[in-house]
Amino acid sequence: MDRSRRRVSIIDVATAAGVSPTTVSHVLSGKRPVSQDTERRVRATIETLGYVPSHAAQSLRSGSMQTVGVLVPDITNNFFAQLIAGVEDAASEAGFTTIVGNSRFEAERELRHLNMMAQRGVDALVYVAGAPPSLRILREISERIPIALADEEIESLSVTTAVADHRKGGRLLGRHLSGLGHMSVLVISGPPALTSCRERLRGFRETFDGALHVVDADFLEGGGFAAVEDHPPDGDQPYTAICALNDLMAMGALAALRSLAYDVPEDVSVVGFDDIAASAVIDPPLTTVHQPAYEVGKTATKQLLQDIKQGRSQRTTRHVLDVTLRVRHSTARPRLK
The missing domain is CATH 3.40.50.2300 (Response regulator)
Structure with a gap:
């Protein structure tokens, strides 16, 4: 194997800097103090070797996957595609990636996606209900991960919502x-x-x-x-x-x-x-x-991530976005009979 093409590991950095991999980890996370000389030596070695920390490893250390989940009922519908684009842009601006689930308006599939996102540790979930489970189940999931509702409100579920009027x-x-x-x-x-x-x-x-x-x-x-x-x-x-x-x-x-x-x-x-x-x-x-599908998705995501960043518990902020009538050629006065 050509070692020059192998990805540099944290062990390579530790060996070259003359410290332990744990010390390198402490320098990267900033959670444990190290001497200034040691920190300078480790950071110089990282730059020289071109070391890029593993996102997965960083996530394990921080307890955050820096990921927003978005669950919609019909990914083939352009309306939901625009909503997802709004979620993705807001998440990207905050340094998060996005994963998407598609429930197809099927109750069993929707519940499976909800549980999967909670179990895999997404940091936040933007949920567009299509065939929602019981209120009890939704409350249990909202206690495990922060949730914002987009497009569809769910009565008695006290979370951030962003909907059109x-x-x-x-x-x-x-x-x-x-x-x-x-x-x-x-x-x-x-x-x-x-x-x-x-x-x-x-x-x-x-x-x-x-x-x-x-x-x-x-x-x-x-x-x-x-x-x-x-x-x-x-x-x-x-x-x-x-x-x-x-x-x-x-x-x-x-x-x-x-x-x-x-x-x-x-x-x-x-x-x-x-x-x-x-x-x-x-x-x-x-x-x-x-x-405004795009704005609905972006508004829900921005509010949710802002609450997480500021350490606030689950909020009940409600955003209602305006709608307008687009008159085209499919309507006319009824024909006299």
Whole structure:
């Protein structure tokens, strides 16, 4: 083996400096005093040999992995990709790396990821609930690692949260469709256990004056497609507009309407929620609520790491970020019949 290409070890430094590996460790960590002469000799040797301390070894000594975990329900959804980018940037600015878990809205998978991150000693966890376990389990996990909730709040779990104003977004959509003259809407909701779904629907009801038919789906394109197939516009409960509570379901609804030979927005208007990248370029471009996914992830992470740095116990700071309506070409006044 070519020794010139071998990674320099702490033993190599200790041998060259004429000290023990423990002394080298003390110089690096600063946790134990060593003489000035010894410290200068060790640091000079480190520089000469080009020694780079092992991150794993440093983590074991400090009890910190300098790692933030982030768990999301659907890594393929551009909304969550943007949220993860916000988490990663905030973590990187604080000197932390990021590991990502994807629960796929599956309860068993979500719990497995939560336990794995707690057991492997991540320093903090940004949690986006998709199929959350019981409150008791979440409280136990939050006692083991600091947690911040992003995008989804969990009632009675007292931790830092960063969410968009879901209720305001629902009000914006209801007001928009009412203003166009729609009097009957199919609302495609997401998983009923999620606070965001309840808040979006609550806001929509506050500003929409007509009749609602609400069906639960799964926040995925297939769920939006199936909802329209099962409840066509001219079926038992006719409607002139669809409000899908996320963009993926709205896209599924658009595909189903197209397969059933309905034109959008001439026959049926469609709105979504999230403003993912594809919503602006599909045909027709989707009217939707823009929520700041990147900022939600970054805000949750910055607050959580700031609390850890300042030695504060689990906080209950709540950040609510503003949303806006993006009106595009998927909505119009209902056709007179």
